[in-house]
Amino acid sequence: MRTTAKSSSSSPAPRRPSAAPVLERVRSPEDLAGLGTAELAELAAQIRGFLIEKVCATGGHLGVNLGVVELTIALHRAFRSPRDALLFDTGHQSYVHKILTGRAAGFDTLRTSGGLSGYPCRAESEHDWIENSHASTALSYADGLAKAFQLRGELTDGSEDPAGRHVVPVIGDGAMTGGLAWEGLNNLAGATDRPVVIVLNDNGRAYAPTIGGIATHLGGLRSEPRAQHLFGELGLAYLGPVDGHDIAATEQALRAAAALGRPALVHVITTKGHGFSPAECDEADRMHAVGVVDPRTGIPTKAPKKSWTEVFGEQMAAIGEQRPDVVGVSAAMVLPVGLGEFARRFPERVFDVGIAEQHAVCSSAGLAAGGLHPVVCVYSTFLNRAFDQVVMDVALHKAGVTFVLDRAGVTGPDGASHHGMWDSAILSVVPGLRLAAPRDPARLAELLREAVAVDDAPTVIRFPKADAGPDIEAHARMNGVDILYRAVGRPLDVLIVAAGVTAKACLAAAEELDRLGIGATVVDPRWILPVNPHLTHLADRHRLVVTVEDGVRSAGMGTALAQACADARSTTPVRVMGLPREFLAAGARQEILESSGLGVRDIVTTATDGLRAGPHIPIPDLPDLPEITEIPDLPEITEITEIPPIVSKANGSAKRADRRAL
Ligand SMILES: Cc1ncc(C[n+]2csc(CCOP(=O)(O)OP(=O)(O)O)c2C)c(N)n1
Ligand SMILES: CC(=O)[C@@H](O)[C@H](O)COP(=O)(O)O
Ligand SMILES: [Mg+2]
Numbered sequence: 245m246r247t248t249a250k251s252s253s254s255s256p257a258p259r260r261p262s263a264a265p266v267l268e269r270v271r272s273p274e275d276l277a278g279l280g281t282a283e284l285a286e287l288a289a290q291i292r293g294f295l296i297e298k299v300c301a302t303g304g305h306l307g308v309n310l311g312v313v314e315l316t317i318a319l320h321r322a323f324r325s326p327r328d329a330l331l332f333d334t335g336h337q338s339y340v341h342k343i344l345t346g347r348a349a350g351f352d353t354l355r356t357s358g359g360l361s362g363y364p365c366r367a368e369s370e371h372d373w374i375e376n377s378h379a380s381t382a383l384s385y386a387d388g389l390a391k392a393f394q395l396r397g398e399l400t401d402g403s404e405d406p407a408g409r410h411v412v413p414v415i416g417d418g419a420m421t422g423g424l425a426w427e428g429l430n431n432l433a434g435a436t437d438r439p440v441v442i443v444l445n446d447n448g449r450a451y452a453p454t455i456g457g458i459a460t461h462l463g464g465l466r467s468e469p470r471a472q473h474l475f476g477e478l479g480l481a482y483l484g485p486v487d488g489h490d491i492a493a494t495e496q497a498l499r500a501a502a503a504l505g506r507p508a509l510v511h512v513i514t515t516k517g518h519g520f521s522p523a524e525c526d527e528a529d530r531m532h533a534v535g536v537v538d539p540r541t542g543i544p545t546k547a548p549k550k551s552w553t554e555v556f557g558e559q560m561a562a563i564g565e566q567r568p569d570v571v572g573v574s575a576a577m578v579l580p581v582g583l584g585e586f587a588r589r590f591p592e593r594v595f596d597v598g599i600a601e602q603h604a605v606c607s608s609a610g611l612a613a614g615g616l617h618p619v620v621c622v623y624s625t626f627l628n629r630a631f632d633q634v635v636m637d638v639a640l641h642k643a644g645v646t647f648v649l650d651r652a653g654v655t656g657p658d659g660a661s662h663h664g665m666w667d668s669a670i671l672s673v674v675p676g677l678r679l680a681a682p683r684d685p686a687r688l689a690e691l692l693r694e695a696v697a698v699d700d701a702p703t704v705i706r707f708p709k710a711d712a713g714p715d716i717e718a719h720a721r722m723n724g725v726d727i728l729y730r731a732v733g734r735p736l737d738v739l740i741v742a743a744g745v746t747a748k749a750c751l752a753a754a755e756e757l758d759r760l761g762i763g764a765t766v767v768d769p770r771w772i773l774p775v776n777p778h779l780t781h782l783a784d785r786h787r788l789v790v791t792v793e794d795g796v797r798s799a800g801m802g803t804a805l806a807q808a809c810a811d812a813r814s815t816t817p818v819r820v821m822g823l824p825r826e827f828l829a830a831g832a833r834q835e836i837l838e839s840s841g842l843g844v845r846d847i848v849t850t851a852t853d854g855l856r857a858g859p860h861i862p863i864p865d866l867p868d869l870p871e872i873t874e875i876p877d878l879p880e881i882t883e884i885t886e887i888p889p890i891v892s893k894a895n896g897s898a899k900r901a902d903r904r905a906l
Contacts, residue, residue, distance in 0.1 A: 383428025402505020624664025734763025
């Protein structure tokens with residue numbers, strides 16, 4: 245059934261307008277009921293101005309939320325949240341929902357530690373349901389909720405019964421390119437006795453224009469509302485397309501869908517960035533997500549430093565010149581993952597598959613089988629959902645596929661669902677897979693070339709959402725392990741194994757340990773999984789090993805090294821430092837690293853505690869360390885002294901005395 249909504253609403257008669265700005269009078273969705281057409285338009289304008297002012301100052305999902313101002317007002321007029329469940333897919337478009345549910349005052353703290361989350365957050369409000377920020381899940385939540393409400397006798401039957409609860413997932417056209425969305429849709433459409441109102445927010449884009457047959461189909465419906473549509477074929481009532489910037493028309497369509505008493509889809513047409521010309525004119529992604537920008541121009545207020553993403557993009561383009569078999573694969577994030585330059589130079593060699601990470605990985609196994617070398621570029625956290633494809637479609641088939649995981653480790657403002665903290669752990673169990681963590685741009689360039697040279701196994705490069713920083717040269721490379729620091733004239737007390745970007749903090753800790761009279765060696769294995777056997781050899785020459793990684797400590801490089809040392813019958817204790825097996829809230833990256841126990845002082849303390857726990861060697865108490873503001877330049881080490889033969893396993897002091905050199 246199709247209903248093209250008209251601009252008339254059956255909402256209560258409007259109250260007499262008041263002098264106070266409408267936005268200040270809306271503290272909860274109930275306050276919307278008495279607003280007339282003019283006040284609703286004023287409210288939309290005030291919300292839009294509020295978003296521009298606040299989000300330009302804090303950073304966040306500006307364009308996305310400018311596109312859903314009227315839609316969200318209509319949603320909260322047509323339905324009674326939280327009794328009715330408004331489910332926001334991905335959740336990055338929930339700022340207006342937060343404003344309408346009494347959280348406008350929190351926007352100065354948006355996406356900061358202890359501040360307002362950038363996604364729905366159940367701890368913030370009873371109006372919030374889905375916190376995951378991972379696309380394409382809302383229809384599945386809706387199916388589950390509808391089943392639960394139905395079994396509990398709470399689900400609406402479409403009548404005006406105030407006791408009946410509606411389930412209303414709001415999903416974008418981009419999220420509809422994710423396979424999970426179709427699993428949910430299949431169940432919703434097949435349950436004709438479970439009325440769910442699906443709101444398809446169609447702005448034609450994910451970041452870039454949405455790709456594939458679904459995008460083509462939706463485009464056809466936008467331009468020819470009478471065209472045949474697949475939703476009806478599935479058994480859904482289809483209402484629309486409706487102008488999502490017309491509050492009354494959208495509200496009318498939502499109410500009509502709710503009254504049908506059967507699963508329905510309301511096709512709402514919006515514009516990402518609506519009402520803010522810098523966003524509307526932003527070809528790349530309509531200012532999907534911004535940093536701190538000028539609210540008049542949308543231009544960043546300070547020049548960003550070179551990021552890891554940019555370094556990768558440059559190197560990928562350079563490799564593309566030399567390797568015609570190398571292709572780029574992205575899940576609707578070509579520019580955010582750094583494939584822009586590669587795509588500009590080799591447009592036919594970049595594949596945007598939509599928000600479809602499982603397909604990105606499995607189709608890459610196909611690309612490799614066809615003789616190409618795919619480089620799959622995803623944010624670390626989004627690879628989680630494609631783990632089976634990594635194991636069964638790439639590794640089992642010994643396919644030469646390279647994964648580049650941006651946003652690996654602590655990311656920061658996007659909070660718990662975005663920290664790329666699980667990739668090392670889950671990938672550590674994949675047979676044949678090799679994982680590298682570059683410490684600096686030079687190593688990224690080197691490791692990426694080593695990775696794309698492997699044609700019979702998966703290779704992975706991981707790096708964080710951070711400035712790439714300067715190169716950190718090694719003093720030597722031994723069997724693939726970079727020696728970054730060896731305390732001169734000190735015993736081989738502690739071997740610090742740095743994974744990637746943690747090298748900087750490890751070097752500062754080694755300096756501090758030297759000041760305490762403790763001999764540290766800092767090494768960077770570059771390829772952190774599987775364990776380089778030379779590390780167990782080095783471990784056996786030290787009294788203690790400390791491993792440091794920007795990933796969960798319960799599984800990953802450190803755990804694997806501890807196991808390898810035990811397997812090699814090394815008696816050297818291993819202390820593994822990493823992120824806790826917890827969901828980490830939003831905040832600044834460095835702040836979260838330090839609060840998670842990965843600061844310089846934590847490394848120093850782990851080393852001194854570990855040494856104290858070993859055979860008795862007098863270790864001075866840790867003085868109050870001065871705040872380390874800058875990582876000092878390291879003294880040039882002119883030569884690496886010879887490695888003595890393995891001494892007998894005498895007691896600690898004999899062991900230490902004979903370990904004057906690496
Ligand atoms: C599984 C997953 N992959 C990638 C992303 C990154 N991402 C966040 S929003 C977005 C685009 C979403 O497009 P759409 O659903 O159309 O919503 P819109 O931003 O247009 O409102 C993407 C790709 C994500 N959140 N989850
Ligand atoms: C919602 C989502 O997943 C993306 O928009 C993400 O927030 C972008 O993260 P970056 O800002 O780190 O690119
Ligand atoms: Mg979209």
